[in-house]
Amino acid sequence: MNYEDFMLRAITEAGRNKYTAKPNPVVGAILVKNNEIISEGYHEKFGENHAEINAIFQAKKLINKKFTSFSELTLICTLEPCSHIGKTGSCAEAIVDSGIKKVIIGSIDPNPKVSGKGVDILKKNNIEVEIGIHQDLVAEQNKFFFYRHKNNKPYITLKIASSLDGKSHFNSQERVYITCEESNDDVQKLRAENDAILTGKNTLLNDNPRMNARVNFHVNQPEKILLSKSYNPNLDKLERPFFKGSKTTHIKNNDIESAILKILQNDICSILIEAGPKLANAFLESGFVDELVVYTSPNKLGETAVSWFRQNNAIEKYGFKLESSCKIGCDIKDIYLKNGKK
Numbered sequence: 001m002n003y004e005d006f007m008l009r010a011i012t013e014a015g016r017n018k019y020t021a022k023p024n025p026v027v028g029a030i031l032v033k034n035n036e037i038i039s040e041g042y043h044e045k046f047g048e049n050h051a052e053i054n055a056i057f058q059a060k061k062l063i064n065k066k067f068t069s070f071s072e073l074t075l076i077c078t079l080e081p082c083s084h085i086g087k088t089g090s091c092a093e094a095i096v097d098s099g100i101k102k103v104i105i106g107s108i109d110p111n112p113k114v115s116g117k118g119v120d121i122l123k124k125n126n127i128e129v130e131i132g133i134h135q136d137l138v139a140e141q142n143k144f145f146f147y148r149h150k151n152n153k154p155y156i157t158l159k160i161a162s163s164l165d166g167k168s169h170f171n172s173q174e175r176v177y178i179t180c181e182e183s184n185d186d187v188q189k190l191r192a193e194n195d196a197i198l199t200g201k202n203t204l205l206n207d208n209p210r211m212n213a214r215v216n217f218h219v220n221q222p223e224k225i226l227l228s229k230s231y232n233p234n235l236d237k238l239e240r241p242f243f244k245g246s247k248t249t250h251i252k253n254n255d256i257e258s259a260i261l262k263i264l265q266n267d268i269c270s271i272l273i274e275a276g277p278k279l280a281n282a283f284l285e286s287g288f289v290d291e292l293v294v295y296t297s298p299n300k301l302g303e304t305a306v307s308w309f310r311q312n313n314a315i316e317k318y319g320f321k322l323e324s325s326c327k328i329g330c331d332i333k334d335i336y337l338k339n340g341k342k
């Protein structure tokens with residue numbers, strides 16, 4: 001195996017932690033000696049050890065068995081080792097302290113606050129550094145993390161469940177289930193992929209949703225965000241399942257741009273909007289939505305139901321192009337991207 005093969009292995013294995021490491025990126029690290037793997041480490045869970053620390057920890061158990069000094073080893077890691085003392089300490093400093101003398105990095109960290117600083121620490125301590133092996137794959141597998149830092153905004157996906165005649169719900173406030181079980185399961189996966197779910201006041205009051213990811217694998221549950229000026233938490237917050245199970249934030253504001261700035265103050269890299277037509281259209285008009293996922297059922301709700309859009313071809317008018325379309329149960333799932341951009 002060569003460095004490219006080790007990097008591919010680190011990327012592939014790191015990907016297994018996609019749902020538990022988020023909103024952190026998934027990262028893999030492999031220590032090798034003469035093309036033989038000595039140890040591997042992965043960032044498995046948000047808030048826990050980074051990949052490099054785990055790889056070094058595992059290798060320490062094999063010292064004087066498979067190698068005598070860390071200076072004999074090369075570290076292959078998918079993402080630049082962090083320079084900052086966050087929840088778990090600086091990985092770059094830990095690499096220096098271990099005595100490793102060569103580091104191969106897939107991609108530089110896109111976060112402008114840390115980008116290049118980890119590499120600087122390594123180089124200042126006479127560690128040989130190579131950068132760029134399978135850089136695109138690392139960026140692709142951490143799409144939301146890279147997007148957030150390159151664009152200074154989270155990646156925003158809007159989910160819509162629509163009847164065949166373009167309706168969202170009835171004004172009667174009674175909850176209506178539009179899509180089939182397969183689509184509903186798919187939405188649970190969408191929730192699991194995202195760092196936060198955002199909704200508006202009417203959906204909270206009418207549907208009383210849990211808005212958690214109900215999936216059969218481990219997931220760092222998405223945070224929940226309510227955007228509402230008038231919701232009074234003193235009335236019924238304690239009884240509402242929305243406010244249970246993961247961190248919830250109530251932004252008492254209708255201004256989307258300032259809400260996004262507030263959300264950016266924490267680790268969130270992606271948001272799934274699950275709201276009714278009022279908030280969904282406000283987001284589309286704001287221009288901040290990157291992706292639209294539309295589940296369309298074969299059934300109609302009729303004239304008395306509320307329409308998603310006030311005009312025909314609204315999705316295209318908002319600048320979205322169809323990226324993919326597939327059948328899911330008896331529904332159709334369409335994914336649209338802003339101006340067709342990936």
Ligand SMILES: NC(=O)c1ccc[n+]([C@@H]2O[C@H](COP(=O)([O-])OP(=O)(O)OC[C@H]3O[C@@H](n4cnc5c(N)ncnc54)[C@H](OP(=O)(O)O)[C@@H]3O)[C@@H](O)[C@H]2O)c1
Nearest residue numbers: 161200201202203206228229230254275276277278279282
């Ligand atoms: N079919 C689906 O996929 C789907 C998904 C979710 C919900 N729904 C249905 O949608 C219905 C509710 O839809 P809706 O359109 O009446 O309400 P909504 O979009 O869920 O919520 C609207 C509320 O959000 C708040 N909001 C915050 N910022 C806003 C902004 N910039 N623009 C507009 N509103 C903003 C406002 O409350 P404040 O005045 O308090 O600020 C507003 O009244 C529910 O009954 C539910 O069943 C359907």
